[in-house]
Amino acid sequence: FFLVDRCSKVVMAESIVQTSGGITGAGAGGGLGLNAPGAGPKVQSFAGGPATKGVNIDATLESTWQDILNESHETTWFVAEYSEDGKTVEMKNSGTGGLAAFKENLGDALAWGGFKCIAVDNRENTTSKRSKFVFVQYMPQAGPAMRKAKMGSHKGTLKSICTGAHLDIMIDNVEEITEDDLVKRLQAATGAHKPNGYEFEPGVVTSAEGFLNG
DSSP states (O other): OOOOOOSOOOOOOOOOEEETTEEEOTTTTSTTTTTSTTOSOOOOOOOSSOEETTEEEOHHHHHHHHHHHOTTOOOOEEEEEEOTTSSEEEEEEEESSOHHHHHHTOOSSOEEEEEEEEEEEEETTEEEEEEEEEEEEEOOTTSOHHHHHHHHHHHHHHHHHSTTOSEEEEESSGGGOOHHHHHHHHHHHSOSSOOSEEEEETTEEEESTTOOOO
């Protein structure tokens, strides 16, 4: 004969979780379904621009650099500095003109910047001009040592925004940026067909390989 258990049958109710695929039980993601797709609160970033290793980038920096790359736009340079708390790279200034205007906007603060110059090729009564773009990391001697140390980890993000630069330089003194030095650096970074002059100021050509002004 058989003994029959007359105890009440207990049924454990599984929690039901709404997922992107419809109604599922605890098996969706395991546990109570809290790991299922779509479960839990949505996470939203409130940063004003791209961020990496604790630094935010002013959203206007990218648009300004794109203006510099744009041949039909008059903007030719920009300078960006760190906010007071050091967590954001903020646009300080941008404008038209040449190298002198760019250098005037570099002060005592750590900064990132860039400018456009023109490569001039004058051969056999034919003159061609091509834009060249220079990316600058500025670390003045008076800058805070701790913030200088962090600049290196931020460079990748700045370079990912300031794309298309032909030359990348790091300086600690504004006077290091000279036309003659830039000519040498740009020539070294250029391929076999090198220009024979550069315009760092509108209409004024700095000689390269014997190219004369005028």
